[in-house]
Amino acid sequence: xxxxxxxxxxxxxxxxxxxxxxxxxxxxxxxxxxxxxxxxxxxxxxxxxxxxxxxxxxxxxxxxxxxxxxxxxxxxxxxxxxxxxxxxxxxxxxxxxxxxxxxxxxxxxxxxxxxxxxxxxxxxxxxxxxxxxxxxxxxxxx
Amino acid sequence: xxxxxxxxxxxxxxxxxxxxxxxxxxxxxxxxxxxxxxxxxxxxxxxxxxxxxxxxxxxxxxxxxxxxxxxxxxxxxxxxxxxxxxxxxxxxxxxxxxxxxxxxxxxxxxxxxxxxxxxxxxxxxxxxxxxxxxxxxxxxxx
DNA sequence: TCATGTTATTTGTATATACAAATAAAACCT
DNA sequence: AGGTTTTATTTGTATATACAAATAACATGA
Numbered sequence: 001x002x003x004x005x006x007x008x009x010x011x012x013x014x015x016x017x018x019x020x021x022x023x024x025x026x027x028x029x030x031x032x033x034x035x036x037x038x039x040x041x042x043x044x045x046x047x048x049x050x051x052x053x054x055x056x057x058x059x060x061x062x063x064x065x066x067x068x069x070x071x072x073x074x075x076x077x078x079x080x081x082x083x084x085x086x087x088x089x090x091x092x093x094x095x096x097x098x099x100x101x102x103x104x105x106x107x108x109x110x111x112x113x114x115x116x117x118x119x120x121x122x123x124x125x126x127x128x129x130x131x132x133x134x135x136x137x138x139x140x141x142x
Numbered sequence: 143x144x145x146x147x148x149x150x151x152x153x154x155x156x157x158x159x160x161x162x163x164x165x166x167x168x169x170x171x172x173x174x175x176x177x178x179x180x181x182x183x184x185x186x187x188x189x190x191x192x193x194x195x196x197x198x199x200x201x202x203x204x205x206x207x208x209x210x211x212x213x214x215x216x217x218x219x220x221x222x223x224x225x226x227x228x229x230x231x232x233x234x235x236x237x238x239x240x241x242x243x244x245x246x247x248x249x250x251x252x253x254x255x256x257x258x259x260x261x262x263x264x265x266x267x268x269x270x271x272x273x274x275x276x277x278x279x280x281x282x283x284x
Numbered sequence: 285t286c287a288t289g290t291t292a293t294t295t296g297t298a299t300a301t302a303c304a305a306a307t308a309a310a311a312c313c314t
Numbered sequence: 315a316g317g318t319t320t321t322a323t324t325t326g327t328a329t330a331t332a333c334a335a336a337t338a339a340c341a342t343g344a
Contacts, residue, residue, distance in 0.1 A: 003276035020162035027155040089309040134145035231339040
């Protein structure tokens with residue numbers, strides 16, 4: 001069933017969720033090569049690029065709640081991809097050397113993914129669409 | 143943090159998910175009045191408008207998997223809003239009279255929600271955006 | 285007709301995410 | 315300094331969703 005044929009096709013709730021689910025799936029395919037879920041991969045990339053990042057800052061940047069970030073970090077710790085140091089109420093997250101070795105492959109996965117949807121949508125079109133979605137998101141409250 | 147300032151702002155995965163989360167929250171507010179999660183509400187409306195709908199068809203229209211539909215129906219059954227009849231391998235889902243009584247309020251919630259984001263985004267803009275999102279979704283595989 | 289394949293649904297299990305409450309540390313008044 | 319408020323993080327619990335396997339019914343071709 002196409003979104004454009006659904007009885008719900010006029011509703012932003014439905015449309016936004018349907019898009020997110022499809023995109024999630026497409027992204028998961030790209031990241032599968034290195035056995036990471038997209039959200040784990042994004043967090044890890046952030047930590048690689050900003051060593052010692054704090055969970056609260058990560059939450060803001062990823063627009064997820066702090067509790068979700070805690071849970072993601074736990075998973076990445078299990079995989080020995082990050083470590084956490086806690087000093088007072090502040091936690092800092094660092095990528096391990098295992099993660100650092102993975103970094104080039106991660107960039108390749110990211111590339112693969114954006115190429116994949118770039119081909120489907122057209123390069124210009126896809127860049128414009130992402131910008132429009134961001135603009136929309138920024139206007140919504142919260 | 144604005145989407146447009148995030149290090150991930152160029153990535154469709156990130157953008158689509160951030161949008162969906164915000165919209166979900168906004169929708170949940172509107173549906174809270176009648177104590178329904180948006181996905182439950184959408185399924186229920188479909189069943190109200192199409193009595194006897196089959197889980198498989200509902201899955202297609204809502205672009206969710208059949209197993210997810212089963213789970214949603216279970217919840218709605220607990221709330222006495224739908225009943226399920228099974229004949230052979232075919233199941234049919236019907237709204238109860240309790241659900242039928244709720245229908246006008248549901249339409250009001252839906253209205254409230256679309257008014258809410260219509261005000262935030264502008265009526266034309268929001269309609270155009272939903273169409274663009276649908277078009278994008280339809281182009282993606284799966 | 286019956287063996288095999290296909291379809292519809294459900295179940296078992298896993299993941300992502302959130303909210304609210306619990307901790308714990310730091311900052312801030314007076 | 316000592317009490318109060320704010321901030322950062324984690325934990326307990328709940329929801330939405332999916333995939334893969336199980337089940338059950340149906341269809342179909344030899």
